[in-house]
Each structure stands twice: as C-alpha cells, then as structure tokens.
Amino acid sequence: MSGGLLSTLQIPIEGxxxxxxxxxxxxxxxxxxxxxxxxxxxxxxRLEPRGRSGFAHLFEHMMFQGxxxxxKMQHIKLVNSSGGVLNGSTHYDVTNYFQAVPSNAxxxxxxxxxxxxxxxxxxxxxxxxxxxxxxxxxxxxxxNRPYGxxxxxxxxxxxxxxxxxxxxxxxxxxxxxxxTLEDVRTFFQxxxxxxxxxxxxxxxxxxxxxxxxxxRYFGDIPSNSVPARADTDEPLQTEERRGQVEEKFGxxxxxxxxxxxxxxxxxxxFALAMLDQALHGGRVGRLYRRLVLEKQVAxxxxxxxxxxxxxxxxxxxxxxxVTRILHKPECTAEQTxxxxxxxxxxxxxxxxxxxxxxQVKVKFRSDYFSMLEGGMGGYMPRYGLMHLLACFSLFxxxxxxxxxILDGFGEVTPVQVQAVAxxxxxxxxxxxxxxxxxxKGEG
Amino acid sequence: MATTxxxxxxxxxxxxxxxxxxxxxxxxxxxxxxLEVVLAESHxxxxxxxxxxxxxGNAVASLTVPGLADMVAQVVRTGTASRSSRKxxxxxxxxxxxxxCSAGADSSAxxxxxxxEFSSSVLELVADLAQHATFPKDEFERERRQRLEELRxxxxxxxxxxxxxxxKELFGAHPYSIAAPTEMxxxxxxxxxxxxxxxxxxxxxxxxxxxxxxxxxxxxxEEIERAFAGWSGGPPTRPExxxxxxxxxxxxxxxxxxxxxxxxxxxxxxxxxxxxxxWMRLTLANSIxxxxxxxxxxxxxxxxxxxxxxxxxxxxxxxxxxxxNVHAAVRNEVVAATxxxxxxxxxxxxxxxxxxxxxxxxxxxxxxxxxxGLGTQDAVGGQLATVYxxxxxxxxxxxxxxxxxxLTAEDVLTAARKYLDSANAQIVVxxxxxxxxxxxxxxxxxxxxxxxxxxx
Numbered sequence: 001m002s003g004g005l006l007s008t009l010q011i012p013i014e015g016x017x018x019x020x021x022x023x024x025x026x027x028x029x030x031x032x033x034x035x036x037x038x039x040x041x042x043x044x045x046r047l048e049p050r051g052r053s054g055f056a057h058l059f060e061h062m063m064f065q066g067x068x069x070x071x072k073m074q075h076i077k078l079v080n081s082s083g084g085v086l087n088g089s090t091h092y093d094v095t096n097y098f099q100a101v102p103s104n105a106x107x108x109x110x111x112x113x114x115x116x117x118x119x120x121x122x123x124x125x126x127x128x129x130x131x132x133x134x135x136x137x138x139x140x141x142x143x144n145r146p147y148g149x150x151x152x153x154x155x156x157x158x159x160x161x162x163x164x165x166x167x168x169x170x171x172x173x174x175x176x177x178x179x180t181l182e183d184v185r186t187f188f189q190x191x192x193x194x195x196x197x198x199x200x201x202x203x204x205x206x207x208x209x210x211x212x213x214x215x216r217y218f219g220d221i222p223s224n225s226v227p228a229r230a231d232t233d234e235p236l237q238t239e240e241r242r243g244q245v246e247e248k249f250g251x252x253x254x255x256x257x258x259x260x261x262x263x264x265x266x267x268x269x270f271a272l273a274m275l276d277q278a279l280h281g282g283r284v285g286r287l288y289r290r291l292v293l294e295k296q297v298a299x300x301x302x303x304x305x306x307x308x309x310x311x312x313x314x315x316x317x318x319x320x321x322v323t324r325i326l327h328k329p330e331c332t333a334e335q336t337x338x339x340x341x342x343x344x345x346x347x348x349x350x351x352x353x354x355x356x357x358x359q360v361k362v363k364f365r366s367d368y369f370s371m372l373e374g375g376m377g378g379y380m381p382r383y384g385l386m387h388l389l390a391c392f393s394l395f396x397x398x399x400x401x402x403x404x405i406l407d408g409f410g411e412v413t414p415v416q417v418q419a420v421a422x423x424x425x426x427x428x429x430x431x432x433x434x435x436x437x438x439x440k441g442e443g
Numbered sequence: 444m445a446t447t448x449x450x451x452x453x454x455x456x457x458x459x460x461x462x463x464x465x466x467x468x469x470x471x472x473x474x475x476x477x478l479e480v481v482l483a484e485s486h487x488x489x490x491x492x493x494x495x496x497x498x499x500g501n502a503v504a505s506l507t508v509p510g511l512a513d514m515v516a517q518v519v520r521t522g523t524a525s526r527s528s529r530k531x532x533x534x535x536x537x538x539x540x541x542x543x544c545s546a547g548a549d550s551s552a553x554x555x556x557x558x559x560e561f562s563s564s565v566l567e568l569v570a571d572l573a574q575h576a577t578f579p580k581d582e583f584e585r586e587r588r589q590r591l592e593e594l595r596x597x598x599x600x601x602x603x604x605x606x607x608x609x610x611k612e613l614f615g616a617h618p619y620s621i622a623a624p625t626e627m628x629x630x631x632x633x634x635x636x637x638x639x640x641x642x643x644x645x646x647x648x649x650x651x652x653x654x655x656x657x658x659x660x661x662x663x664x665e666e667i668e669r670a671f672a673g674w675s676g677g678p679p680t681r682p683e684x685x686x687x688x689x690x691x692x693x694x695x696x697x698x699x700x701x702x703x704x705x706x707x708x709x710x711x712x713x714x715x716x717x718x719x720x721x722w723m724r725l726t727l728a729n730s731i732x733x734x735x736x737x738x739x740x741x742x743x744x745x746x747x748x749x750x751x752x753x754x755x756x757x758x759x760x761x762x763x764x765x766x767x768n769v770h771a772a773v774r775n776e777v778v779a780a781t782x783x784x785x786x787x788x789x790x791x792x793x794x795x796x797x798x799x800x801x802x803x804x805x806x807x808x809x810x811x812x813x814x815x816g817l818g819t820q821d822a823v824g825g826q827l828a829t830v831y832x833x834x835x836x837x838x839x840x841x842x843x844x845x846x847x848x849x850l851t852a853e854d855v856l857t858a859a860r861k862y863l864d865s866a867n868a869q870i871v872v873x874x875x876x877x878x879x880x881x882x883x884x885x886x887x888x889x890x891x892x893x894x895x896x897x898x899x
Contacts, residue, residue, distance in 0.1 A: 031485075031487055032817035033814065034815055072746070073742065073746060080737035081805075082807065083807050083808055083814070084815075100818070102811045102814060103462060104458045104459035106459070107459065108455060129748075131749075132749030132750070132774075133749050136774060139704055139705040139772070143705070144703055144704050250596050251599075283532045289532075299589055300589075358537075362538070363536045365558070366539030366541075369488040369490055369558075381822075
C-alpha cells in the first residue's frame with residue numbers, strides 16, 4: 001500500500017540524445033493505459049522577431065495547419081479519433097505541443113509530431129485563417145472581458161526596458177497583419193530544429209520502446225544551426241516604475257505590483273519561492289489576510305512568480321514576482337498600496353517564524369505533487385511532470401532535477417526569507433500598474 | 444462546407460493493441476447516521492482528494508432566496524464553534540491541504556485534498572465545518588460584500604451574461620432559470636437564512652462523501668467513521684417544481700454590453716438528465732456536432748471561416764432536466780453568418796445520417812477520453828461523483844466504453860432530431876446592441892436586455 005512512483009520522488013526518468021540533437025525523455029508510469037506525449041521547443045514569445053509581436057503564438061497555431069504527410073486538420077482528427085485530446089501553448093521561453101492518448105496510440109502521436117517537426121506545410125489561406133482566429137482569441141481573452149490581460153500584458157512594458165521582455169506578447173493587430181508566410185518559414189527554419197527541442201513521453205510506455213520509437217520517427221530529421229541566444233538582460237533598475245491603463249468593463253480599480261525576481265535555481269530563488277507562498281498562498285497568505293480579511297481595503301489579492309501566465313519553473317530570463325489587487329472604490333490606490341507596504345515592511349523587519357515557514361513548506365510539497373500528477377485541470381494527466389521535465393531539459397540539461405528540486409526549498413531558513421524580502425521587495429526593484437475603471441454614466 | 448471524412452493515410456502508424464482499462468474498486472458504506480461513503484484507491488501521488496457533497500443547491504431556495512446555497516458555501520469555512528477563520532486556514536496549510544466550498548443548482552460541496560499522511564486531521568477539520576459552522580456575523584457581512592463585487596464583475600463578463608440569459612429563456616418559471624442573484628437580493632440576505640439552510644441541508648442523510656487517494660480503504664473508512672460519528676440529521680424535504688415548458692419557436696435575446704468589441708453567441712435547447720436513456724446518444728451526437736476539437740462546428744466556423752477562436756457545444760445535465768448549448772465568441776460583423784452556420788450544422792445532424800468513418804472516430808474519441816479520467820485522483824473522484832450522485836448503475840464506469848462503441852448512426856440521428864432542435868432553439872447574443880441587433884433579428888423575434896436582465 002505504499003505510495004506510487006511520485007510519492008518517494010524517485011520518478012523514473014530515461015533520457016537519450018539522438019544524433020540530430022533531439023533530447024528524448026521517457027518517464028514510465030503504468031497506473032493507467034494512457035500516455036502524454038509532448039514536444040517542447042526552446043523558443044517562446046520573449047524572442048519573437050521585432051515588428052512581429054505575437055508571432056510566436058501565431059506560429060504555434062500554424063503548427064496545427066498541416067505538415068508534409070498530415071494535411072490541415074489531419075493532426076487534430078488523428079489525435080481525437082485515437083481517443084485523445086491535444087493542445088499547444090506559447091510561454092516566455094518555450095512553446096509546447098502535447099496530447100494525452102490511450103497508450104496504443106503512442107507510435108501514431110510520435111509520427112505526427114515528427115512529421116510537423118520535419119516539414120511544416122502551410123499556405124496563405126491557412127495564415128489568413130489563423131490570423132483571424134488569433135484576433136478573436138485576443139478579443140475573448142483580453143479586449144472583451146473585465147481585467148483582460150491584467151496584469152500579464154500590462155506589467156511588462158512598464159517593468160522592462162529590453163524589447164524582448166517588454167513587448168505585447170499576444171501581438172498588436174498591425175503586427176499580426178504584417179506577418180507573412182515567409183516569416184512563418186523563417187521562424188520554423190530558425191527555431192524548430194530537433195537540436196532545439198525535447199520530446200517527452202510520460203505514462204504507459206516502456207522506456208526502451210519509447211526510445212526506439214523516438215529514433216525511428218525523429219532520427220532522420222536533420223539538425224540545424226540555431227542562433228546563439230539573444231540578449232535578454234535588463235539594465236539594473238534604480239527607481240520605482242509606474243504605469244496606468246484603462247479598465248473598460250469592471251467597476252473596481254486594480255493594482256499590479258511586480259518585483260524583479262532572482263535567476264532560477266539560485267539560493268535567493270529558493271528563498272523567494274517560500275516568501276511568495278507566505279505572501280500569496282490563498283486565504284492564509286499574508287496579503288489576502290491583511291488586505292481582504294482584516295483591513296478590508298481589497299476584494300481580492302492573488303500573485304506569484306510569473307503570475308498568472310507561468311510558474312516558478314518555466315522561465316529563462318528576467319521575470320517578476322507579481323501581486324494583483326482588486327480594491328474597493330472607496331479606497332484610493334495609495335491607501336491600498338500603503339496597506340500592501342505594511343505587509344512587506346513587516347516581513348522585512350520581523351521575517352517569518354519557523355512555524356509559518358514550516359507550514360509553507362508542507363503546502364509547497366503538497367502542491368508540487370498535484371502539479372506533477374495533473375497540472376492542467378485534470379484533463380491532461382501528468383502535464384505538470386512533462387512540463388517540468390521539459391524545462392529542466394531545455395534550460396539545465398538535467399530533467400532529473402524533478403526528483404531533487406524539493407530539497408532546495410526544504411533547506412530555506414527564516415533568515416534567508418527575511419534577507420530576500422529586504423533585498424528584492426524594495427521600491428527601486430518594483431513596478432506598479434494601476435488599472436483604472438473608465439467613469440461611467442457621466443457626460 | 445461539409446467536412447469530408449478523411450481516410451487515415453497509409454503512412455500513419457496503426458493503433459496498437461489496447462491495454463485493458465481498469466477502474467479502481469470501490470468501497471461503499473452507509474454510516475449509521477446516513478452518510479453515504481464511496482472510497483477508491485489511487486496511488487499516483489501521496490495525497491488524497493475528497494468531496495463531501497450535499498444534495499441541495501441553489502434550486503432549493505432559488506424562488507425565495509436566489510443564490511442562498513452559494514452564499515452558505517462562501518461563509519461556511521469562516522468559523523466553527525471551536526475554530527476561528529484564521530485557525531481554519533492555518534490548519535489547512537499546516538496539513539498541506541486545499542479546501543473549496545461551492546454550490547450549484549442541485550448540490551453544495553466541500554471539496555478538499557491534502558497529503559495522505561495527514562488525512563485524519565483534514566477529515567476532522569472538514570467534519571467540524573459540516574457540523575459546527577457558526578456563520579459569524581462579521582465574516583458574513585464581509586463575504587456578502589465580496590459576493591456583491593463578484594456579481595458586478597460577472598455582469599460585465601460576456602460569457603456569464605450569455606449563460607444567465609439562456610437559462611432564463613430555457614427554464615422560464617423553473618428554479619433552474621436563475622443562474623445568479625441580483626445585487627438587491629444579496630443585500631437582503633440575512634444571517635439566519637444561511638444558518639437555516641445549513642442546518643436543514645448540511646446533514647449526513649443528505650450527504651455523499653467520496654474520497655480517492657493513496658490510502659488503504661479500510662484505514663480511510665475508519666478515519667471517516669471516527670471524524671463523522673457524532674453527526675446527525677435527517678433528510679431535508681425537497682420541493683418539487685413543474686417542468687419548464689418547451690419553447691415554441693425560435694426567439695432571440697440580445698444583451699447589450701456597452702463597449703463590447705466582440706459578440707458572444709449562444710444557441711440552446713432544453714435537453715435531458717444524465718439518467719435519461721438517451722444520454723449517451725446525445726453526448727455522442729454532441730461530440731460530432733461541436734463537443735470536440737475535431738467536430739463539425741469547429742471545422743466550419745473556426746478552421747474554415749476564422750470567425751471565432753473556441754467554439755464548442757456542451758450538454759449540461761441537471762438533476763431534473765438538462766440543456767444543450769452552442770457557444771462562439773465572434774467578431775461583430777459575422778454574427779448573422781455565424782448563426783447561419785450553427786443552425787445549418789444543427790440541421791445537417793438532423794437531416795443526414797452520420798457516415799461510418801466519422802461515427803467511428805467519434806466513438807473512439809468518447810471512449811478514449813473517458814479513460815483519461817483514470818490518470819489523476821481528482822478526475823477519478825469526479826467520475827465517481829457522477830455515478831453516485833446520479834444513482835447510475837454500479838458498473839457504469841466499466842461498461843461505458845462498450846456502450847458508446849455500440850451506438851449507431853441511427854442513434855445519433857434520433858438524438859439530434861429530439862434535442863438539437865434548431866427550429867425551437869433559443870438564441871442569445873451579448874454585445875453592442877447597435878452592432879449586432881439587426882443581424883440577430885434575422886433569426887427570430889428579438890428582445891433586448893441590459894446587463895441586469897431588464898428588458899429595454
């Protein structure tokens with residue numbers, strides 16, 4: 001009756017690198033006859049071409065529009081008719097394509113992913129079609145809903161100075177309109193090479209069989225020279241940055257605060273993750289408790305590292321620890337921020353107790369297990385494990401870190417938490433965006 | 444316009460031999476106080492996921508106090524006879540646990556999960572919430588204000604406004620017509636109303652506890668018996684309501700949302716419960732129509748025409764009735780064109796039997812996706828809740844795939860003719876009325892509403 005494979009964090013991981021540079025990671029788990037298959041490319045919206053904001057995401061759509069041996073809709077049809085579901089998503093530093101299927105469809109999924117890695121086959125009509133689809137996606141997710149894109153599209157242009165980090169990742173419509181089929185070909189040629197990707201198989205797959213099938217379907221895809229990673233560094237921030245945007249629908253004013261976060265994997269990063277949980281961990285988090293429950297200046301607070309479009313693990317460049325506050329109209333932004341600052345100041349002056357840190361660590365461990373098991377609302381089993389294996393492969397060349405990373409969080413001390421609060425949660429390291437409701441019923 | 448059925452190309456690898464799908468064994472008990480318990484082991488992670496479900500939701504009180512079950516769920520976690528709100532929340536964090544209280548039309552639930560090693564302490568805390576919640580006055584007042592602000596945001600959200608209007612159009616005088624209360628109704632809630640609802644409905648004879656996780660079932664059962672032993676309370680009376688009248692003729696509602704830059708289009712019909720003999724036929728028909736990525740609706744208005752990002756159709760079962768709903772968020776200029784395609788595809792489902800290949804693909808999709816639910820504790824719990832809340836046969840999970848695979852083109856046609864009733868569909872468009880009204884009026888007599896639901 002002992003726990004499953006994930007329980008002891010001895011998740012079995014078999015890896016290989018094919019001659020063309022494609023990394024392959026297999027993590028077997030016989031719980032159910034299902035397997036999740038993903039391909040992650042080491043390119044996200046941070047490094048899309050200038051003048052082509054939103055292109056990495058538009059390109060992700062194009063990857064479903066047809067490849068050499070699977071015409072438009074064949075990919076989707078073959079996944080669904082094999083009993084599976086699929087999707088893709090574009091992040092700051094990676095783009096992924098994934099499907100969960102009954103395990104008897106494994107070879108078919110690998111064939112499909114290999115076919116579009118080898119040769120995308122799309123035309124002007126496909127591009128026009130997906131440009132229209134993406135515009136409606138932006139409208140439904142950003143322009144036509146209360147607090148759409150807040151703060152993930154509103155903070156970067158205020159917080160960052162390097163275009164790579166600061167631009168509109170969903171895309172200005174003029175840039176989407178300007179995208180050409182030639183851009184699609186160039187982007188594909190430049191970044192969608194086997195040596196810039198990792199293939200993952202998680203679930204009901206025998207590792208040697210998985211590696212054999214990977215070689216069979218992907219082995220002959222030629223590698224390519226991938227450009228050296230562009231500079232994404234930010235100049236040192238020396239003063240607080242402020243911005244303001246309009247809220248068209250909602251009646252509540254909103255505030256986003258973003259602090260520049262330390263690089264992934266550093267001791268400060270482990271400590272900040274614990275501080276993040278102490279501040280933002282649901283109803284018991286210090287911010288929700290003070291702003292919503294006790295002082296009642298706010299209606300909601302949420303936040304986290306890369307909130308709300310990423311997590312602690314899936315970034316590879318400058319990022320923010322973000323707090324999002326919806327506050328009551330009878331409180332001004334400055335009054336609300338003053339309460340926020342009290343909370344920050346307290347943790348800087350008094351730190352966190354051993355007891356609070358212990359609670360935070362237990363909750364973090366519990367959340368980590370759930371993330372590995374599911375991570376996408378339960379419909380994509382092991383998405384979280386796949387995602388972590390992919391990020392640790394592409395960024396660190398060490399997928400095995402999924403088994404050891406928790407140790408680093410466990411070792412964080414109250415002194416370290418206080419120290420990162422003092423070092424990072426300071427005004428000259430933060431940016432603030434106010435989202436102000438448009439006055440209604442006047443004039 | 445019709446999607447053609449493509450034969451799998453010769454290079455496409457064939458499917459291998461299927462490995463058997465095995466659902467976990469269930470342990471079922473009814474405790475002496477009436478609490479029904481269903482347990483299943485799943486050792487994917489060292490955690491457990493559970494739901495304590497009460498068979499009473501917003502419908503029970505919706506004609507007198509709309510949204511009451513929601514408000515009870517929102518406040519129930521804020522204090523018990525022996526625990527303050529802060530003590531509850533810190534207790535959960537110490538145990539690595541999550542807890543969410545929610546209500547729907549037919550049920551209320553305390554959903555919780557946590558590390559398996561601490562399951563008995565989490566159960567003890569949940570049992571306290573189920574038995575000794577005190578609904579402190581100050582917590583209630585604060586949560587009421589939260590609820591008001593949430594409602595104000597919801598009534599600027601196109602998807603919410605569309606769903607709210609459709610429920611009104613489909614269910615008329617039935618409680619299912621009310622998706623959410625008005626601000627005025629929330630302002631009139633009284634603390635005693637919450638307590639009365641809780642006392643009457645959060646009782647063991649009205650409850651079902653489902654737990655799935657990394658535990659030996661006998662040990663979990665002991666922990667549950669210990670935690671809930673002192674709980675008592677007989678079943679509540681369940682009011683009965685006349686069935687909603689079937690719509691006669693297509694009608695259009697436009698909900699005016701000032702400043703909208705897109706139109707949310709909904710097309711709906713009354714349908715059936717999950718216990719209805721047509722349930723599987725209808726869900727298969729729906730998956731062919733618009734329930735999957737690879738469905739006619741998505742192919743047509745997304746992949747061919749680019750009108751919309753994420754169109755889908757969904758079958759919603761409620762305890763006494765149900766409904767089907769087609770939705771698409773489209774650019775303003777193509778509201779009429781979108782409705783033309785939605786209705787055309789409905790009619791095609793009703794007029795032309797589905798081809799063998801398309802049918803086979805859909806059956807494979809339905810049966811395959813069903814087994815994906817085995818992958819996580821939470822999803823297994825969800826499946827068990829479906830079975831036991833709806834009192835479906837004990838072998839429902841084990842026989843589902845085989846039953847889906849036995850369905851025919853005739854079954855699909857029959858279900859489409861009964862439930863995808865385009866001539867009597869109710870249409871809702873949320874958007875800038877100026878821009879969408881004329882287009883919508885092509886499809887039936889139009890009424891225009893504001894965001895609060897008042898006819899204009």
